[in-house]
Amino acid sequence: xxxxxxxxxxxxxxxxxxxxxxxxxxxxxxxxxxxxxxxxxxxxxxxxxxxxxxxxxxxxxxxxxxxxxxxxxxxxxxxxxxxxxxxxxxxxxxxxxxxxxxxxxxxxxxxxxxxxxxxxxxxxxxxxxxxxxxxxxxxxxxxxxxxxxxxxxxxxxxxxxxxxxxxxxxxxxxxxxxxxxxxxxxxxxxxxxxxxxxxxxxxxxxxxxxxxxxxxxxxxxxxxxxxxxxxxxxxxxxxxxxx
Amino acid sequence: xxxxxxxxxxxxxxxxxxxxxxxxxxxxxxxxxxxxxxxxxxxxxxxxxxxxxxxxxxxxxxxxxxxxxxxxxxxxxxxxxxxxxxxxxxxxxxxxxxxxxxxxxxxxxxxxxxxxxxxxxxxxxxxxxxxxxxxxxxxxxxxxxxxxxxxxxxxxxxxxxxxxxxxxxxxxxxxxxxxxxxxxxxxxxxxxxxxxxxxxxxxxxxxxxxxxxxxxxxxxxxxxxxxxxxxxxxxxxxxxxxxxxxxxxxxxxxxxxxxxxxxxxxxxxxxxxxxxxxxxxxxxxxxxxxxxxxxxxxxxxxxxxxxx
Ligand SMILES: Nc1ncnc2c1ncn2[C@@H]1O[C@H](COP(=O)(O)OP(=O)(O)O)[C@@H](O)[C@H]1O
Ligand SMILES: [Mg+2]
Numbered sequence: 082x083x084x085x086x087x088x089x090x091x092x093x094x095x096x097x098x099x100x101x102x103x104x105x106x107x108x109x110x111x112x113x114x115x116x117x118x119x120x121x122x123x124x125x126x127x128x129x130x131x132x133x134x135x136x137x138x139x140x141x142x143x144x145x146x147x148x149x150x151x152x153x154x155x156x157x158x159x160x161x162x163x164x165x166x167x168x169x170x171x172x173x174x175x176x177x178x179x180x181x182x183x184x185x186x187x188x189x190x191x192x193x194x195x196x197x198x199x200x201x202x203x204x205x206x207x208x209x210x211x212x213x214x215x216x217x218x219x220x221x222x223x224x225x226x227x228x229x230x231x232x233x234x235x236x237x238x239x240x241x242x243x244x245x246x247x248x249x250x251x252x253x254x255x256x257x258x259x260x261x262x263x264x265x266x267x268x269x270x271x272x273x274x275x276x277x278x279x280x281x282x283x284x285x286x287x288x289x290x291x292x293x294x295x296x297x298x299x300x301x302x303x304x305x306x307x308x309x310x311x312x313x314x315x316x317x318x319x320x321x322x323x324x
Numbered sequence: 325x326x327x328x329x330x331x332x333x334x335x336x337x338x339x340x341x342x343x344x345x346x347x348x349x350x351x352x353x354x355x356x357x358x359x360x361x362x363x364x365x366x367x368x369x370x371x372x373x374x375x376x377x378x379x380x381x382x383x384x385x386x387x388x389x390x391x392x393x394x395x396x397x398x399x400x401x402x403x404x405x406x407x408x409x410x411x412x413x414x415x416x417x418x419x420x421x422x423x424x425x426x427x428x429x430x431x432x433x434x435x436x437x438x439x440x441x442x443x444x445x446x447x448x449x450x451x452x453x454x455x456x457x458x459x460x461x462x463x464x465x466x467x468x469x470x471x472x473x474x475x476x477x478x479x480x481x482x483x484x485x486x487x488x489x490x491x492x493x494x495x496x497x498x499x500x501x502x503x504x505x506x507x508x509x510x511x512x513x514x515x516x517x518x519x520x521x522x523x524x525x526x527x528x529x530x531x532x533x534x535x536x537x538x539x540x541x542x543x544x545x546x547x548x549x550x551x552x553x554x555x556x557x558x559x560x561x562x563x564x565x566x567x568x569x570x571x572x573x574x575x576x577x578x579x580x581x582x583x584x585x586x587x588x589x590x591x592x593x594x595x596x597x598x599x600x601x602x603x604x605x606x607x608x609x610x611x612x613x614x615x616x617x618x619x620x621x622x623x624x625x626x627x628x629x630x631x632x
Contacts, residue, residue: 136519158518167519174516176509187509191521195502238521 087150089114089273090135090166090242095144095154097127097134104130106297107144112242117264117274119284119305121318122294128277129171131294132244135275136168137161148242163191167240171247171277173231177220181211184219184230188237196237204233207263225256232263242273249280261287281318285309293318329474331593337480338550339589340487345542345566346573346581347494348410348535354511354576355531356422361435362413363539364563365442366406370540371547371554372446373405374398375457378548382458391463395482399544406540407533413438414532419525447556454555457548479549486545490538491582497534498578507531511576542566561605565592568612574622583623587611 088111097105105127112118120128133139135146137158146154148164156164167188176184185204189196205212208229214222219230228248235243245264249257261283268274268287278284285291285305293301293314301308308314345367352360375398382394417438421431465475498504506527509517518524546562547554569588573580588608595607615623 138515138518157523158515159521159523162519162521170516170519174513176512176516178512179505179508183505187505187517187520187522190502190506190509234520 086114087147088112089149090275091145091147091150092131092135093145093147095131095134095146096142097130097139098142104297105134105141108292108294108297108299110292110299110302112273112275114241114273115268115271116290117268117276117288119281119288119291119308120275120277120294121279121281121284121291121308121314123317124279125296126294127297128294129246130297132168132170132246132275132277135161136166136244159191162238162240165239165241166244167235167238167242168244169228169231169235169246169248171250173224173227175219175222175227175230175234178218180216180218181222181230182215184234185211185237188234191238200237200239204236207236207266208233225252225260228252228256228260229263232260232267236267236272240272242275243267244275244277246277247279248276249278249283257283279318281308281314327597329469329472331597332590333469333474333476333480335590335593336586337483337589338593339586340484341542341545341550341585342562342566342569342589343582343585344487344490344538345562346569346585347491347578348539349567349570350573350575350578350581351507351531351535353570354578355507355514355528356418356431358418358428358431359435359567360413360418360532360535361432361563361567362417362438362442363410363535363566364559365439365446366410366413366536366539366559367543367546367563367566368443368446368554368556368559369409370402370406370543371457371558372450372543373540374402374544375455375547375554377401378458384458392478392482395479395548396486398548399486399541402540402544403537404540406538406543407536409442410532410536410539411529414529419528422528443556443559450556452556454553456553459548459552483545483549486541490541494534494538494578503527503530565605565608568608572612572615572622574624574626576626577622577624580622580624587623 090112092108092110094107094109095105096107120131122128130139134141137156141154145152148166153161153164176187185201186196189200210226211229211233219227222230248260264274265287276284276288285308288305290304291308292299348363348366349360352358378394378398386394417434418431421434463477463479466478466481467476468474498507506522509520509522510524510527514524565588566585569584570581572588573584591611592604592608595603
C-alpha cells in the first residue's frame with residue numbers, strides 16, 4: 082500500500098453525545114484497505130456509538146468521519162450504505178417477519194435492479210445454513226443463524242467496508258468460532274472489516290490491529306499480537322487473572 | 325333466507341368500504357406506530373372531490389355503461405383528493421414532529437388538530453348542510469342471488485368490485501414491490517431499514533399516499549352509494565369504525581384490516597334485523613371489545629409486516 086493513499090476509513094477526533102452524555106470524547110481511528118480492525122472495550126465504552134456514527138445513524142458533535150478521504154459525517158444512513166459501508170448492527174436486527182431470502186434482498190435494497198444472483202450465491206456459499214432455511218421467517222432462526230443472516234444481509238450491499246457490532250454476543254463458543262472463520266474468509270475475499278467486540282480473544286485472533294476504548298476514549302492502539310500479549314488487555318478483556 | 329341474503333349483501337358493501345378505509349389506519353400505524361386520526365378527513369375529502377367532479381362534469385343522465393364509467397371517474401377523483409390531503413398531512417402535521425423526536429402524545433394532538441382544521445375548513449367552504457351526490461345514474465338490478473329473489477344492484481357491485489381491485493393491488497404492492505418491501509422493513513425496524521438504504525421519509529410519505537388513495541375512494545363510495553350525500557362531518561363516525569376494524573383485524577396488519585372491515589360491515593348490517601337500527605353503532609364496538617378480550621392483538625395479530 083502506498084504511503085499517500087488515505088485510510089479507507091478515518092475517524093478524526095470524533096465527539097458524539099446523547100444530550101448531556103458524552104459517549105465519544107474525541108476518538109481517532111484509522112482502518113486501512115484490506116485490514117480487519119478490532120474495536121475493543123467494556124460495555125458502555127462507546128463501541129456501538131462509533132459504528133452508528135460511521136453509518137450515519139448518529140451525527141457527531143465535532144470531528145469528522147472520512148471514507149476514502151472524504152467527509153461523510155452528516156450523510157444520512159441510507160446514502161452511506163450506497164457509498165460502500167454496510168453495517169451488521171448490534172443485536173443482529175434481522176427483519177423478523179421476513180424470510181431469510183427477503184432479508185437478504187433487503188440488504189441489496191440500494192441497488193436499482195434488486196439482489197443479484199451471484200451475490201445471493203456467494204452468501205449462501207459462505208452460510209450454507211441460510212440456504213437451507215431460505216424460506217423460513219428470520220424471527221424463528223436461532224441466534225447464530227440470525228447473526229449469519231445479519232452478516233449475509235450486509236454483504237448483499239457489496240460493501241467495501243463491513244461494520245460488525247458484537248457478532249459473538251450471546252452465542253455458544255463453537256458458533257462464535259464458526260462465524261469468525263467466515264468473517265476471515267470475507268476479509269480474504271477483499272472486504273475490509275471494522276469489528277466491535279467484547280470478546281477480545283476471538284477478535285484479536287482475527288484482527289490485524291486493534292483499538293481499546295474506555296469511556297469514550299481510545300486508550301490503546303496496537304497490532305493484534307501486541308494487544309494479545311499486553312497485561313492490561315489480558316486482565317481486562319481476556320479474563321486472565323487480576324492485574 | 326332471502327332477507328338473510330339481503331342483509332349479507334348490504335353488509336358486504338358496507339364492509340368492503342370499511343376495509344379499504346381501515347387499510348389507511350393500519351398502514352400508517354405499521355410504519356409510524358401512530359394512529360392517524362386525521363384519516364377520517366382524507367375520507368371526507370374523497371367524498372367531496374368525487375361529488376364535485378360528478379356535479380360539475382358528469383352529464384345529467386348517463387345510462388348503462390357510461391353511468392358506471394362516471395362512478396369510476398368519481399372514485400378516481402376521490403382517490404386523488406384523498407392522496408393529496410394525506411400527503412399534506414404527513415408533511416405538515418407529522419414530519420416536523422418526527423424530526424423533532426416529539427413524544428407520542430404530541431402526534432396525537434397534532435392529528436386531532438389537523439382533523440378539526442380540515443373538517444371545519446370544509447364546512448366553511450361548502451356549508452354545513454349535507455350536499456346530495458348526483459344520483460342520476462342507472463342503478464338497475466344486475467343479478468339475483470342464485471335461486472332467490474334477492475337483488476344485487478349495479479352500484480353495489482361497483483363498490484365491492486372497486487374495493488376488491490384496490491385490495492388486490494395493495495396486497496401486491498406491499499408484498500411484491502420494492503416500495504412494499506421498504507414499507508414492511510420500516511414497519512419491522514425503521515432504523516435497520518435505513519441501514520439497508522431505505523429512505524425512511526420517502527417510504528413514510530408514500531405510505532400516507534397509498535392510505536390516502538384508498539381512504540379517498542372509500543369516502544367517495546360511501547357518499548355515493550351508501551349515504552347519497554356528503555357533509556363536512558361525514559368522516560367522523562365511519563372513521564372511528566374503520567379504525568375499530570383495523571384494530572379488530574390486528575393493527576398494522578393489512579390483511580387484518582381487510583378482514584376486520586368486512587366483518588364489521590356484515591355485523592352492522594345484521595344488527596338491524598336482530599336488534600334494531602339504533603344499535604348499529606353499539607354493536608360494532610361490543611364485538612370489538614369482545615374480540616380484544618380474547619385476542620388482544622386482533623384477529624390476525626398485530627405483527628407488522630406479516631402480510632402488511
Ligand atoms: N440512546 C442512548 N441514549 C443515551 N445514552 C446512550 C444511548 N446509547 C448509548 N448511550 C450511552 O453512551 C455510552 C456508550 O454506549 P455504547 O456506544 O452503546 O457502548 P458499547 O457499545 O461500547 O457498549 C454509554 O454510556 C451509554 O450509556
Ligand atoms: Mg454495544
